[in-house]
Amino acid sequence: MQSLSAGALSARAAARALASEGLDVALFERNRLGFGASSRNIGFVFLHGRKGVSLDIARRNRLLLDNFHDEMGGDFEYRRNGGLVLCESQGQLSLIKEFVDARRRDGLNIEFIDRQSLLELAPDVDENVVGASFCSEDAQIGTATVVRALAGSAVRSGATVLEGYEVLEILTAGGRVTGISTHAGRFDAPIVVWATGPWHRMATSSGPLELPVKSMRNQLIATTPQLPRLKCVLYGAICLAAYTPLVKDLPSFSPDLFDRRETKAGECMMDAISQRSDGSYVFGGPVDDAGFSWEPDVDGVGRILRRFVRLFPGLFRERIQGKLGRPHSLYLRQPPHH
Ligand SMILES: Cc1cc2nc3c(=O)[nH]c(=O)nc-3n(C[C@H](O)[C@H](O)[C@H](O)COP(=O)(O)OP(=O)(O)OC[C@H]3O[C@@H](n4cnc5c(N)ncnc54)[C@H](O)[C@@H]3O)c2cc1C
Incomplete structure (x- = not known):
């Protein structure tokens, strides 16, 4: 061997x-x-929040996926429809437009789209969402x-x-x-x-x-399969807090612009949503240092639900899928004993 x-x-x-x-x-x-x-x-191939070497690596990854998808005759889930970061209020408008301009200067294929264009990609989004940044280089895989x-x-x-x-x-x-x-x-x-x-x-x-790997927990929930509606992956505006280095120096930046009610100190709220090829929606979620657990954390699931009820009020008539509804705790402090 x-x-x-x-x-x-x-x-x-x-x-x-x-x-x-x-x-x-x-x-x-x-x-x-x-x-x-x-x-x-959750399947995000997200270039939106990358610059410099990190963007180069992410682009290389996309190219590998493109080539592998062609080589396999399309034999895995891969959607090249771009990705969004929602602009959830008039107050965020200037910041998101400045974000888009800065990212364009970094060489990313990105634009600001208004609510009407957004509805073509995400028809169920809450009425308060005024637009979004749209990056055509983002994609989605069924990992x-x-x-x-x-x-x-x-x-x-x-x-x-x-x-x-x-x-x-x-x-x-x-x-x-x-x-x-x-x-x-x-x-x-x-x-x-x-x-x-x-x-x-x-x-x-x-x-x-001993490898220098930091272990973290990332919680998600998923619904049962629904009719296909959402055309690309998206983040709520809170994700910009996770990309603070990209926004904190922009003239309109202020932490007060973001609804942080569901974010706890010391954790990152990813605020992500995707619809998979089987029609199920996946929402997530807090990323924290909670250690290893395969069981749901009621606090985390509650906060994910409240957040996405605000962003996609219509979707929450759906049942939460039992097995996939579990938060997944995969980044561990200690190996599991099974
Ligand atoms: C909830 C969640 C959502 C995520 N969403 C995204 C996203 O949208 N976009 C993105 O880019 N990344 C995302 N990530 C990160 C991404 O999933 C990981 O970086 C990637 O899957 C890691 O792959 P891996 O092969 O390194 O590890 P893993 O997929 O964890 O594989 C490790 C494997 O090693 C096996 N193993 C362990 N010990 C042994 C042993 N002693 N002998 C043999 N086998 C062993 C395990 O059984 C396991 O199957 C997400 C992660 C999580 C947890």
Whole structure:
């Protein structure tokens, strides 16, 4: 074996790239394909809030998605309809227009659209929303479908995918990686790609592996499938607070412009909404340091609901989908014990 990968989206991308270079690759997943953050992701490919190197990387990612989508004959969920940040009051109008002008100077394909144009993309938005910034470079993916497509492509290039295989230790000798150990035995390889997201801590023969990964919780809720209405991903205006470096020096910026009733000190309220290809809406959500929990946090769900009742009053006649209605706690302080 020449290369071993462990993890989801990142590991499958690595496995596919290595296998297509002709290396003998095995991919280890201790649960099932896309078990981690990759299957619970809200699907934003959002360039709106990026500049400099971060924008270059995000554009490169979009190009990879474009090429991979073509190569796969459209065999994963990928919508290239752009993305929005809502302007929720007259008071925010100057700031959002200044934001758009600044982002255009940064080289982004972005414009301000009025309420009438906005309604063509987001017909159910609250009557107080006066317009939005629209970036045509934003997109939306069904991350679980991308994971499956990457794994399929890796297998076709000769990689082996091993689900239910937990990596117990990274083996090293003389300061070099030599392979991994699992319950099913030892696998030797000179290259190991360790891409296990929040489960990044691992024992190696030469001591513990500690990566500088910060663990956080991101809560979302989802509805049952509805008729397709929302044409692109969008954020409420509160998200601009998460992008403070991009707005804080603009002449009209003031923290008082934002409705922060549902935001708590020390956390970031992402204020995101998307409609997936099965018609379900996904809303999120507070991002905080709550540690690991797979169970709903009533406070977080309540705040998400109140926020989106304000933005999309009509949608909340819908039932919340049981399984996906759980907030997903994926960025961990400690690995889960299961
Ligand atoms: C709720 C939520 C919403 C998000 N929304 C967005 C978004 O809209 N846009 C965006 O760009 N990003 C978003 N993200 C971030 C994005 O989902 C992650 O950056 C990405 O999915 C990480 O992929 P990964 O492959 O690195 O990790 P993961 O998808 O977490 O995969 C890690 C995998 O490793 C496996 N594993 C762990 N330990 C072992 C072991 N010892 N042996 C074998 N396998 C092991 C796990 O079972 C898991 O399947 C979101 C994240 C969350 C949590």
